[in-house]
Amino acid sequence: xxxxxxxxxxxxxxxxxxxxxxxxxxxxxxxxxxxxxxxxxxxxxxxxxxxxxxxxxxxxxxxxxxxxxxxxxxxxxxxxxxxxxxxxxxxxxxxxxxxxxxxxxxxxxxx
Amino acid sequence: xxxxxxxxxxxxxxxxxxxxxxxxxxxxxxxxxxxxxxxxxxxxxxxxxxxxxxxxxxxxxxxxxxxxxxxxxxxxxxxxxxxxxxxxxxxxxxxxxxxxxxxxxxxxxxxxxxxx
Numbered sequence: 011x012x013x014x015x016x017x018x019x020x021x022x023x024x025x026x027x028x029x030x031x032x033x034x035x036x037x038x039x040x041x042x043x044x045x046x047x048x049x050x051x052x053x054x055x056x057x058x059x060x061x062x063x064x065x066x067x068x069x070x071x072x073x074x075x076x077x078x079x080x081x082x083x084x085x086x087x088x089x090x091x092x093x094x095x096x097x098x099x100x101x102x103x104x105x106x107x108x109x110x111x112x113x114x115x116x117x118x119x120x121x
Numbered sequence: 122x123x124x125x126x127x128x129x130x131x132x133x134x135x136x137x138x139x140x141x142x143x144x145x146x147x148x149x150x151x152x153x154x155x156x157x158x159x160x161x162x163x164x165x166x167x168x169x170x171x172x173x174x175x176x177x178x179x180x181x182x183x184x185x186x187x188x189x190x191x192x193x194x195x196x197x198x199x200x201x202x203x204x205x206x207x208x209x210x211x212x213x214x215x216x217x218x219x220x221x222x223x224x225x226x227x228x229x230x231x232x233x234x235x236x237x
Binding site: 018040041043045050051052053054055058060097099101107108109110111112113114 | 154225228230
């Protein structure tokens with residue numbers, strides 16, 4: 011079956027580092043995306059991983075292990091504006107180009 | 122500016138009254154999709170389209186229709202809305218093809234629908 015799991019909520023302190031985990035079981039695999047979604051707004055693209063390893067992009071990094079069906083998003087030097095939901099999504103390997111989303115992790119950054 | 126435009130942003134309607142939510146993109150994307158987002162359930166795909174005149178069901182298609190007569194437009198139609206279709210709806214588009222698996226989805230700003 012298809013399943014993407016991530017924690018429902020996390021809280022972290024401004025300036026700290028937080029890691030948001032995601033595990034997945036999907037029909038085929040053509041890459042894993044992370045999106046950020048502020049309350050009431052559209053999701054926006056953060057990162058894409060298709061090969062094992064770490065991709066770094068400024069304060070945000072994303073890691074993938076295909077053999078474990080596991081990814082994480084690492085946010086460094088947290089800012090208040092990072093308070094948002096973070097969505098893990100997998101692009102399946104079927105011809106339909108389908109993207110499956112996890113339920114999202116709500117991150118609260120406190121002062 | 123590259124964008125996906127959805128209308129309306131907010132809609133309150135009554136059970137059984139047909140409605141259409143429009144979606145248009147100006148990026149010449151082949152792939153378009155509709156999602157609904159409900160608390161605790163995340164984004165669930167309703168319908169998608171790989172290109173003009175090519176549409177297919179997603180995970181939760183019941184009660185919805187779509188059409189893709191032009192590349193830029195992908196309207197979502199609720200023939201007879203019911204209260205369980207109260208949700209936040211997003212239209213999204215992306216490039217498609219084997220060389221475009223890394224192409225992210227571009228989302229519209231969402232339509233908050235309430236059916237009473």
